[in-house]
Amino acid sequence: AQSVTQLDSQVPVFEEAPVELRCNYSSSVSVYLFWYVQYPNQGLQLLLKYLSGSTLVKGINGFEAEFNKSQTSFHLRKPSVHISDTAEYFCAAPSGAGGTSYGKLTFGQGTILTVHP
């Protein structure tokens, strides 16, 4: 089964600065990874996903993530953040191994990104 660890519980940044939210995974089988975002008082929505192919994945709202197999990481980045990016971000991976995961996800602990003016 895969597990994910988000290395920072809170990340404060100023508007227009770059940001990186870190996620490490552990898996001995095929890797599938996701980033979800939760805006204040809302449910989660998919930001981007890595299934296979290119290790650089582009998502919504200018975010991207890079899958790094050697470092078992899937860090989320944005070159210039806006106030509206203030939210909690979750890294996630299927709970089981490959096709036997039955669509279940394991979530990281979450990283609260706060963008200051």
Next chain:
Amino acid sequence: DADVTQTPRNRITKTGKRIMLECSQTKGHDRMYWYRQDPGLGLRLIYYSFDVKDINKGEISDGYSVSRQAQAKFSLSLESAIPNQTALYFCATSDGKGAWYNEQFFGPGTRLTVL
């Protein structure tokens, strides 16, 4: 209208009371999930259902039960609420046809406080 709705959005109750949280979806998905969110712990799976006749325990099912009344409805019950069940609860759905890693779609959440 929202594709995944949850009722109520907020609920305050007392220890020992029975509580039901309801989830409805108009996405036509066969898979439905209940999660709880606690600060610093992320989301943890309580129960999941892949169709009306299939219900499975997640990682933290103790103290909870569920009912899948129809493909579109999935309810979570706390038979006798206790304070450590105070949390934000999310319902989610996904399309089980095709790839097993299909995106999950979340409701807006129910904030439950048990006094």
